[in-house]
Amino acid sequence: xxxxxxxxxxxxxxxxxxxxxxxxxxxxxxxxxxxxxxxxxxxxxxxxxxxxxxxxxxxxxxxxxxxxxxxxxxxxxxxxxxxxxxxxxxxxxxxxxxxxxxxxxxxxxxxxxxxxxxxxxxxxxxxxxxxxxxxxxxxxxxxxxxxxxxxxxxxxxxxxxxxxxxxxxxxxxxxxxxxxxxxxxxx
Amino acid sequence: xxxxxxxxxxxxxxxxxxxxxxxxxxxxxxxxxxxxxxxxxxxxxxxxxxxxxxxxxxxxxxxxxxxxxxxxxxxxxxxxxxxxxxxxxxxxxxxxxxxxxxxxxxxxxxxxxxxxxxxxxxxxxxxxxxxxxxxxxxxxxxxxxxxxxxxxxxxxxxxxxxxxxxxxxxxxxxxxxxxxxxxxxxxxxxxxxxxxxxxxxxxxxxxxxxxxxxxx
Numbered sequence: 001x002x003x004x005x006x007x008x009x010x011x012x013x014x015x016x017x018x019x020x021x022x023x024x025x026x027x028x029x030x031x032x033x034x035x036x037x038x039x040x041x042x043x044x045x046x047x048x049x050x051x052x053x054x055x056x057x058x059x060x061x062x063x064x065x066x067x068x069x070x071x072x073x074x075x076x077x078x079x080x081x082x083x084x085x086x087x088x089x090x091x092x093x094x095x096x097x098x099x100x101x102x103x104x105x106x107x108x109x110x111x112x113x114x115x116x117x118x119x120x121x122x123x124x125x126x127x128x129x130x131x132x133x134x135x136x137x138x139x140x141x142x143x144x145x146x147x148x149x150x151x152x153x154x155x156x157x158x159x160x161x162x163x164x165x166x167x168x169x170x171x172x173x174x175x176x177x178x179x180x181x182x183x184x185x186x187x
Numbered sequence: 188x189x190x191x192x193x194x195x196x197x198x199x200x201x202x203x204x205x206x207x208x209x210x211x212x213x214x215x216x217x218x219x220x221x222x223x224x225x226x227x228x229x230x231x232x233x234x235x236x237x238x239x240x241x242x243x244x245x246x247x248x249x250x251x252x253x254x255x256x257x258x259x260x261x262x263x264x265x266x267x268x269x270x271x272x273x274x275x276x277x278x279x280x281x282x283x284x285x286x287x288x289x290x291x292x293x294x295x296x297x298x299x300x301x302x303x304x305x306x307x308x309x310x311x312x313x314x315x316x317x318x319x320x321x322x323x324x325x326x327x328x329x330x331x332x333x334x335x336x337x338x339x340x341x342x343x344x345x346x347x348x349x350x351x352x353x354x355x356x357x358x359x360x361x362x363x364x365x366x367x368x369x370x371x372x373x374x375x376x377x378x379x380x381x382x383x384x385x386x387x388x389x390x391x392x393x394x395x396x397x398x399x400x401x402x403x
Contacts, residue, residue: 049373054257121323123287167195180287
């Protein structure tokens with residue numbers, strides 16, 4: 001029988017895709033509002049650290065010459081659609097899964113680079129962006145488990161402790177957030 | 188319960204305990220400052236006053252990080268307010284360099300060192316006016332700051348000696364410690380007559396808070 005984490009993939013893609021799509025969409029809308037009115041205070045600018053307004057104004061927010069959330073809208077829409085199609089009973093060929101894996105991998109690399117910039121260069125956090133970081137991780141990880149067909153001890157371990165990997169990943173990221181803004185959180 | 192959930196729970200529990208211990212240890216160190224000690228820590232005798240009002244009726248204190256973009260964004264508004272209210276309102280500059288900013292402490296020390304040669308305000312302005320060229324980078328901008336000192340006509344040997352003097356950095360840290368004591372959580376944080384200013388630190392926002400105090 002297919003192991004649970006692999007059976008869970010359609011759900012992870014559906015839920016993860018939906019949340020990611022929503023976050024990216026809100027970010028794009030806020031960006032437009034900010035462009036219309038430079039003094040606009042986005043809904044996620046809560047205080048000096050949790051402040052997406054200051055982040056949206058940085059060059060890192062437009063790495064490829066256009067606002068990053070546009071990438072998120074396109075990418076998460078694909079993830080969501082894939083998840084729903086799988087739930088509806090679709091069977092996808094191997095190359096499709098590879099493409100999804102590649103896209104999710106690039107998403108992980110990109111969001112983690114942005115996370116690093118946010119923590120250590122810009123020095124502020126953007127709540128919606130953090131939602132995206134949080135969603136990209138399971139989407140990538142469960143796609144990996146699905147595509148990891150070749151039997152090995154490592155794969156068995158990964159499948160058995162699939163949730164531990166996600167938790168540890170979250171904790172490392174959370175620890176970095178805590179460390180970077182230590183004086184802020186404890187002051 | 189599956190092995191997966193068990194291990195995950197144990198990992199979470201261990202991390203939670205570790206963070207809890209670290210937080211309680213650090214808290215104990217700083218809790219000897221009760222809330223009642225606030226006014227004294229807000230403006231000290233040696234705090235830098237950029238403008239001084241003769242009547243001392245209204246005082247604006249800014250805890251700032253020279254590398255922080257939001258502070259740089261607030262800077263022109265503060266300059267405008269100082270130009271308009273400099274004779275009626277005391278403006279106090281307090282350092283609050285945030286650790287994740289690589290050059291924030293050094294920049295504060297550079298302002299402090301320039302102050303020893305009577306050019307504190309000029310260096311403070313220079314830092315914000317040039318901020319995009321040096322902020323947010325993971326390299327030391329010591330040479331850049333020494334260059335600023337040269338541009339301002341300072342004695343660079345004396346400036347560098349001041350920059351290296353541990354007392355200069357201690358002065359910067361003393362400001363930040365006061366900031367923590369009065370509850371500063373990020374930069375820029377403004378206090379208008381002892382009350383923390385909430386809302387975006389724009390020219391208009393600060394102006395209305397100042398006008399309110401002046402009218403009192």
